[in-house]
Amino acid sequence: MSISVQNISKSYKNIKAIDAVSFEVNPGELFGLIGPDGAGKTTIFRILTTLLITDEGTASVVDYDVVKDYKAIRNSVGYMPGKFSLYQDLTVEENLSFFATIFGTTIEENYELIKDIYIQIEPFKKRRAGALSGGMKQKLALCCALIHAPKVLFLDEPTTGVDPVSRKEFWQMLKRLQRKGITILVSTPYMDEASLCDRIALIQKGKVLKIDSPQAITANYEKVIYDIQSKNTHGLIHDLKNYPSHYSVYAFGEFIHYIDKNADFNLKDLEAYLENKNHSEIIIKKAITTIEDVFMDL
Amino acid sequence: MLPIIFILPLIQLVILSNAASFEVKNIRLSYLDHDRSAASRELISKFKASSYFNVSSEFQSKKEANLQMQKGNTDVILEIPIHFERNLIKQKNTNLSVSINAIDGAAAGVSNVYITQIISSFNQSIQTQLQTYNDGNATQPENIMTIPSFWYNKTLNYKTFMVPGILVLLVTMLSLFLSSMNIVREKEVGTLEQINVTPIKKHQFIIGKLFPFWVLGLVILTVGLVIAIVIFNVPILGNIFLIYGFTSIYLILILGIGLFISNHTETQQQAMFIAWFFTVIFILMSGLFTPIESMPTWAQNITYFNPIRYFVEVIRMVMLKGADFNEIKTKIGIIALYAFVINGFAVWSYKKTN
Structure with a gap:
C-alpha cells in the first residue's frame, strides 16, 4: 500500500475535524478526496504529511508510520498545500533550487520529472514567485513538490482559484506524473474533477461516505434523475418541490435535477402537473448521473 | 528593506545622541x-x-x-x-x-x-x-572648596556616555524585532508549512533563520562605533574586540528571545506587540536614562534579568574606562548562561509538528 489510513480521528478543541476515517491507496493510483469546504480534507493531508498527530488510529505512507517514521516520510513525499506557500520574494528559479537543496538534490538530477511542467514557467524564471499568475504559481509549486522525485504526491485543493483552462492542463499533468509511477492523493471541492481520478472517497463533515471508482459510484446509483427545464426556472423549482411524490429537487447548470420517490413514476403526470401550473417550453429528459448527484443524495 | 534596516537606526543614533541630553x-x-x-x-x-x-x-x-x-x-x-x-x-x-x-x-x-x-x-x-x-588684618576666612573631578569622562560630556548606550539600544531593538517577526512571518505566509514537510533539521532551519540577524547586529554595531568615533569623538579606551566578543554572545541571547516570541505567536502583529513590551521594559530599566541605583529594590532586582543593563554597563566600561576581560568576565558569564537557557527553551518549544 502506498497510503494506508486506519480509523483516524482528530479534534480541534471540541470540534471533530475527522471522525474514524479509513482508506487505502494503491501504488501508482490517482486517488481523490472529494468533499465540500470544511469536510476535513486538509486535516487528512496534514496528518499524512506528518504535520499533525492523530488523536486515534494509525496511518502509514509508503509503509512508514506517520508518527514513528516521520523523517523517512518527509524524504519521500511531496506536498503542495492548498495555500500558495513558496517564498514570494525569491524568483522562480531560486525557489526551485532552494527546495532542491534542502532535499539534498539538484534541479539537474530530477529535471526529467519536472521538465514538462517547468518548460511552461521557464520564460519567467527570473521573476519573483509572488508576481506570478495563479496558474503559474500552481505549476511552480508542483515543480517544487516534485524536485526530489517523491514516491507519493499530496496535493491539497491544487485547482482552487485556478482558471478552467489551467485546471484542465493541471489534471493532464497529474495524469502524466501518474504514468511515471507516482502515487497521487489529491483533494478537490469540484465534483467534475472527481471523474478524473482512479478512485475517490466522498467526505463530508469528517466522515468518509463512499470509496469507489467514479464510474462505479455513478453506475451503482439506482435512482433515475431527470433534467427538467422550463421558461420560469425559479417557479419550476418551487412547483417541483410541491409535487407530492418528489424525492429531491435541485438546480444543476441550466437544468433542474428531479428525482421521484417511485421507481415507476409516470413522466406524463409530471408534465401535466407542470402545464397546469402555467409552465411553458417544458423539457423533461433522463439525465446522466454525475458524482455531484450522488453526493447530493448522501 | 535592507536600506531601511541600516539607515533608520543610524539616523536615530545621530539624532538621539544629540537630543537625549540631561543638561538643562x-x-x-x-x-x-x-x-x-x-x-x-x-x-x-x-x-x-x-x-x-x-x-x-x-x-x-x-x-x-x-x-x-x-x-x-x-x-x-x-x-x-x-x-x-x-x-x-x-x-x-x-x-x-x-x-x-x-x-x-x-x-x-x-x-x-x-x-x-x-x-x-x-x-x-x-x-x-x-x-x-x-577688619582688614583679621584671620583669613575658612573656606572649604570642593573641586569635583569626573573620572573617565573629564568634561562630563553627556554624549560620551549616551552614545554607547544608544548604540546598545539600537543593536538590541533591531535584532529583537527582526528575529521575532521572522519565523512568525513564515507561519503567516504559509511557507513554514512547506518547510516543515521537508527533511530539513530543526537546528539547520533555526540557524539559517537567525544567523543573518546575528551578522546584521554586528554590522550595525560596527557602523555605530564608527559614527561614535568620527562624529561624537567618543573614546575607545579598552580593547574593541572585547566589545565584539561580548556583542556576539549578547546577540545570541537576543535572537533566542526573538525566536521564543516567534514560536508562541501566530501573527506578526502579536509578535510585534510582545517584542515592544520587552524592549520598552528593557530600555527604561537599563540604567541608561535613569540610574538603576535610584530604583526601588524590587525594580533593581528585575534589572538583573535585563540583558540591556549588562550590555550598557559593559560597553561603557570598555569604551570609557578601558576595562579588560577580567573586569567584565562576570557579565560575560551571566549573558552566556542567559543565552544558553533562553535558546534552550526556544529550540525546545519550536516544533515542526503540532
Whole structure:
C-alpha cells in the first residue's frame, strides 16, 4: 500500500475535524478526496504529511508510520498545500533550487520529472514567485513538490482559484506524473474533477461516505434523475418541490435535477402537473448521473 | 528593506545622541528685587553671567511674576527680599525665595542644583569681601572648596556616555524585532508549512533563520562605533574586540528571545506587540536614562534579568574606562548562561509538528 489510513480521528478543541476515517491507496493510483469546504480534507493531508498527530488510529505512507517514521516520510513525499506557500520574494528559479537543496538534490538530477511542467514557467524564471499568475504559481509549486522525485504526491485543493483552462492542463499533468509511477492523493471541492481520478472517497463533515471508482459510484446509483427545464426556472423549482411524490429537487447548470420517490413514476403526470401550473417550453429528459448527484443524495 | 534596516537606526543614533541630553540649558529666570542694593545686583549679574540661565525680565510684583509663571513664560522666579544686603552684612544671614516650575520634575531638579551652585559661590565671595571689609588684618576666612573631578569622562560630556548606550539600544531593538517577526512571518505566509514537510533539521532551519540577524547586529554595531568615533569623538579606551566578543554572545541571547516570541505567536502583529513590551521594559530599566541605583529594590532586582543593563554597563566600561576581560568576565558569564537557557527553551518549544 502506498497510503494506508486506519480509523483516524482528530479534534480541534471540541470540534471533530475527522471522525474514524479509513482508506487505502494503491501504488501508482490517482486517488481523490472529494468533499465540500470544511469536510476535513486538509486535516487528512496534514496528518499524512506528518504535520499533525492523530488523536486515534494509525496511518502509514509508503509503509512508514506517520508518527514513528516521520523523517523517512518527509524524504519521500511531496506536498503542495492548498495555500500558495513558496517564498514570494525569491524568483522562480531560486525557489526551485532552494527546495532542491534542502532535499539534498539538484534541479539537474530530477529535471526529467519536472521538465514538462517547468518548460511552461521557464520564460519567467527570473521573476519573483509572488508576481506570478495563479496558474503559474500552481505549476511552480508542483515543480517544487516534485524536485526530489517523491514516491507519493499530496496535493491539497491544487485547482482552487485556478482558471478552467489551467485546471484542465493541471489534471493532464497529474495524469502524466501518474504514468511515471507516482502515487497521487489529491483533494478537490469540484465534483467534475472527481471523474478524473482512479478512485475517490466522498467526505463530508469528517466522515468518509463512499470509496469507489467514479464510474462505479455513478453506475451503482439506482435512482433515475431527470433534467427538467422550463421558461420560469425559479417557479419550476418551487412547483417541483410541491409535487407530492418528489424525492429531491435541485438546480444543476441550466437544468433542474428531479428525482421521484417511485421507481415507476409516470413522466406524463409530471408534465401535466407542470402545464397546469402555467409552465411553458417544458423539457423533461433522463439525465446522466454525475458524482455531484450522488453526493447530493448522501 | 535592507536600506531601511541600516539607515533608520543610524539616523536615530545621530539624532538621539544629540537630543537625549540631561543638561538643562536656557532656563528662563525672572527676578523681583525688593532690595535694589549692590549685593542684590551682584547676585543677579552672577545669574546673568551663567550660560544656563536666560535672565529675562524684572517683575515689579509677586503677583505679576506668578501670573507669568502660570502662563509658562518663565521657569524660575528669584525673589530678593528687602534689606537683603543689610541682613547679609549685619546678621551674616538672609533668606532668598526661589520658585521653580516643576512640571518637568527632572529639569526642575537640575535647575535647583544650578541655582544653589550660583548662590553658594556668591555667598562665598561676598563673605570674603565682608571679612576683609570689616577688619582688614583679621584671620583669613575658612573656606572649604570642593573641586569635583569626573573620572573617565573629564568634561562630563553627556554624549560620551549616551552614545554607547544608544548604540546598545539600537543593536538590541533591531535584532529583537527582526528575529521575532521572522519565523512568525513564515507561519503567516504559509511557507513554514512547506518547510516543515521537508527533511530539513530543526537546528539547520533555526540557524539559517537567525544567523543573518546575528551578522546584521554586528554590522550595525560596527557602523555605530564608527559614527561614535568620527562624529561624537567618543573614546575607545579598552580593547574593541572585547566589545565584539561580548556583542556576539549578547546577540545570541537576543535572537533566542526573538525566536521564543516567534514560536508562541501566530501573527506578526502579536509578535510585534510582545517584542515592544520587552524592549520598552528593557530600555527604561537599563540604567541608561535613569540610574538603576535610584530604583526601588524590587525594580533593581528585575534589572538583573535585563540583558540591556549588562550590555550598557559593559560597553561603557570598555569604551570609557578601558576595562579588560577580567573586569567584565562576570557579565560575560551571566549573558552566556542567559543565552544558553533562553535558546534552550526556544529550540525546545519550536516544533515542526503540532
